[in-house]
Amino acid sequence: MNVVADAAVQMLVDAVRDAADRRQPLRIVGGGTKDFYGGALRGEPLDVRPLAGISAYEPTELVVTVRAGTPLVELEVALAEQGQCLPFEPPHYAEGSTVGGMVAAGLAGPARAAVGGVRDYVLGATIINGRGEILSFGGQVMKNVAGYDISRALAGSMGQLGVVCEVSLKVLPVAPGRVTLRFDMDQANALRHVNEWAGQPLPLSASAWWDGALILRLQGAQAAVAAAARRLGGETIAHGLAEGFWTGLRDQHDEYFDQVEAAVAAGSRLWRLSVAATAPRIELRGEQLIEWGGAQRWLISDEPPGRVRDAAADALGHATVWRGDKTGGAFHPLPPVQARLQRALKDAFDPLQLFNPGRLGDTP
Known part of the structure; x- marks a missing residue:
């Protein structure tokens, strides 16, 4: 990746160096579609x-090598023209999502359990660190990844x-076969079935x-898809x-998420629980x-x-x-060792x- 001589990059480098001289925190700005995610939004805007x-x-x-401010939809259209895709199905949430925001948030859509997440597809990256230096990591092929992979x-x-x-x-290429099935069953049976099917050679x-x-x-x-559909049954x-x-599930525009605004206004929260796939029904x-x-x-x-965090643990x-209300922090507190490692990495790149500041819930 050769961005060192690029005028747009140089403008960002100059802005970071000026902020460093003034000890002025910066808020990196893309499409703003994930501003709701994580902790507070603080700092002088730095538009990429x-x-x-x-x-x-x-x-x-x-x-594909792409610049951070590129609209995500633009990248997806270019890939689709070649019969290819981002297999982890990054969510958009709203118009204006960018590639940089996709990487920074690290969020994936419905296919995450089957194909992996964003970090599994990042081969290399160029960044500007807190000293205003341009740093490059990784490369354009998987075999270049060695040691501690900063790009991921x-x-x-x-x-x-x-x-x-x-x-x-x-x-990856777009899969040629695709079928969606519906089954009527309660939560306990649904969990049992998806875990059983996950252990079988099914697509x-x-x-x-x-x-x-x-x-x-x-x-x-x-x-393979046709054979699996016949075997599983259900309603096509x-x-x-x-x-x-x-798509509605990926971008949280379907019926379930349509309830959230009114629920939050009434004092509830929308929680995302990341747990063991084999965990039974969580009684909350x-x-x-x-x-x-x-x-x-x-x-x-x-x-x-x-209570919610204890149940997730x-x-x-x-x-x-x-x-909803994030008093007490948006994210689950990290274990002490992991928190120290995260802080050490932050200090190395952004001393x-x-x-x-505050997006991961840390003290600004």
Whole structure:
């Protein structure tokens, strides 16, 4: 990646160096579609959207290099023209999502349990650190990854390690076969079935359970998908309706999430619980939606935060306040050793604590 001589990058470098001289915290700005996620928004805005465009794309090599301010939809259209995609299905939430925000947030959509997350597809990155230095990590092929992979550590860092300028991503061909099935069953049976099916040679790519219905997506070679659909049974959902459902689930525009605004106004919270896929039903007051074969559970509830986090920990996971009152922090407290490692990494890349103070719940 060659961004060192780029005028847009130089403007960002100058802005970071000026902020460092003034000890002025910076808030890295893209499309703003994930401003609700995490902790407080603080600092002088640093807009990366002028740094946009696809720098290089080799469809035969399944690699694309793209600048951080590039609209996510622009990248997805370019990939679709070549019959390829970002298999982890990054959420948009609203118009304006950028590639840099996708990496910084590290969020994935319905296919996460089947294909991995954002960090699994980041091959390399160029960033500006807190000293205004341009640093590059990784490369454009998987074999270049060795030792501690800083480029992948950027995924989910919420911009606290530096200003992402450009990333190289692994992409995959769009699967030729795709079928969505519906089954009527309660939560306990849905969890049991998805865990049993996950251990079998089936082309499962996504699942979602809510309000007595389990929705299952099969994806892969057409023959394998057709055979799996015959074996599993259930009701086949029409393609257009199914695609609308999975997109709505990815971007949180479906019926379950339509309830959230009114629930939050009434004092509830929307929680995201990341737990062991095999964990049984979590006994908490409120309405649950389950994804990722049981590993991701959404909860709309007025339960006290401590009770929700204790329940998530009992299920070998953690809980995040997604929407609603974040008094006490959005994220589950880290174990002491992990917290020290995270702080040490932050200090190494941003010693003056310039970037996105408070987004991960730390003290600005």
